[in-house]
Amino acid sequence: MVEQVGIIGLGLIGGSLARRLNERGIDVTAWNHRPHPYAAACAEGIRCVDTLRELVAAGPQVLVLCNPLKAMPAILDELQPLLAAHPEITLTDVGSVKGMVREQVEQAGLGEWYVGAHPMAGNELSGWTAADPSLYDGALWAITVDANTAYERFLAVAELIVEDCGNRLIVLDDATHDRAAGLISHMPHVVATSLINELVGNRDRNIAAALAAGSWRDMTRVALTDPNRTRAMVEEDRVNVEHLLRSMAERLTAVADELRDGDADALGDFFTEGQPFRDYKAAKGQDGGELAIPEHGWRQALLESARRGEAIIGFIDEHTVRLRVHAM
């Protein structure tokens, strides 16, 4: 259990996290670049401070960066001398692209303090007024670690997620995280945007829009959200998104060729290829037993566990976790 947590940034994700932790009895101190959420946050029992110095002085075991990416370099530079005096504090974040955040943290000289984290939680809203502790209900987080990550720091962030938030987690390296996030989020956002561009470029766009039903609505919903936010997310993960878009273009072209050629066998394969995912969605997660985390090679052991579809749902002791498994 992490008893004291510091939150940097009371937007949608940080505000919701602060409220969830506070609700669950954790001592939460928060800083925001503007004080407008402070009255409401204080009324709920969240302690609000005016400077990062005061935030660090409040003695959090874990400090969570929930600020916008563009504010990251300035905040990290200000934190560096403060954390240099407090090696016991672990630094984490909630960003949706991990490689880039670690680079910024290392450039600021804070690599040793840092464990990456990414809660799979959010919606189309933003800001403190949209903050809602239930955003984290049933959420899964990815933690990212590298060869320099101390096991104790991993443990602090993992306990914050599993015990303080009551959530599940998987442990990855940054590259695996960013490839997977590119596949299930960043690339699909480009696909959704391409769909609405295809419609807008059609001379019968009003007819097509009139005929649009559930499938179109669902597949283009994310293209209706702030395109600047989507663009920033895509550019942060540009290498993976580029690769995935080329792969998708090849798949679509292959189906176009099969339709032209009347290639029934290949079309049949195309429509059955995804069956493991259909079966996965139809199944439920199950008890995955316990995992003893080895002292040496713990990162690889946890990555392999994630690859098997296992998620950590609790700690039995500092080196043994309870798992839930949901796999293809």
Place this chain on the structure above:
Amino acid sequence: MVEQVGIIGLGLIGGSLARRLNERGIDVTAWNHRPHPYAAACAEGIRCVDTLRELVAAGPQVLVLCNPLKAMPAILDELQPLLAAHPEITLTDVGSVKGMVREQVEQAGLGEWYVGAHPMAGNELSGWTAADPSLYDGALWAITVDANTAYERFLAVAELIVEDCGNRLIVLDDATHDRAAGLISHMPHVVATSLINELVGNRDRNIAAALAAGSWRDMTRVALTDPNRTRAMVEEDRVNVEHLLRSMAERLTAVADELRDGDADALGDFFTEGQPFRDYKAAKGQDGGELAIPEHGWRQALLESARRGEAIIGFIDEHTVRLRVHAM
């Protein structure tokens, strides 16, 4: 107002239509290839008959083909001699691809009787047990006509939709309909299927599936439905889908190139290109006034009206309609 309607096929779409019309006081006679829904349908007041001969003899003004496409040729062959003796009956259908149905109808010698129709209603279920009159709540239908369509037959189907069902409609030619349906439904189904194939083909598929959140769930929902049904729909509209898939592949490849080249201007254009659709979704439909349908050139006048984003919501007289408009 159409007083008497015949329904061929009591599956999800036909059963829901029969129940909606019956609820709204229309005299509905139905035939199904197997009699299992008859007891329940009769109990609601829908007359059920054992043969298509009896169905035609019941004297419907409009006969609606709601049978599966694969049963279409046999049903049309059986209907031909029956309808030859009843030129006052108008034949329509509810298929999602219009060009192919008209070809089959013409091959059966029933082109003169026929007006195409496609209600934008449905869900992932099927069969009479899933039939639900509220499926048509607020639905928009496309009617498709060609150079041989008599105005009176268009009028009969249009009144069935607007007055009997209480729905909206737009009037198109088959080709325009099938291109638009390809854009907003058939092609996106292939895209969704490609997304799940991309995931299944990834060695970190369990990790990606674990991280998947709302955007992935919405964009792949239609790929979880019966892949055989999706495949049939795509193959029926193969020329349009092929063209649209190549266009999408080009769009995705262009973004991949822009990400590789760091082409900020082109990326900016990509993310703003769809703004007219975002604005359209944020707006509501409005009163579109009246439209006097010209005696000559009525098909083109109604197609142009649809292109302007207008839908017919009522008849003032046989040549004047009330419109609602929602346009980009």
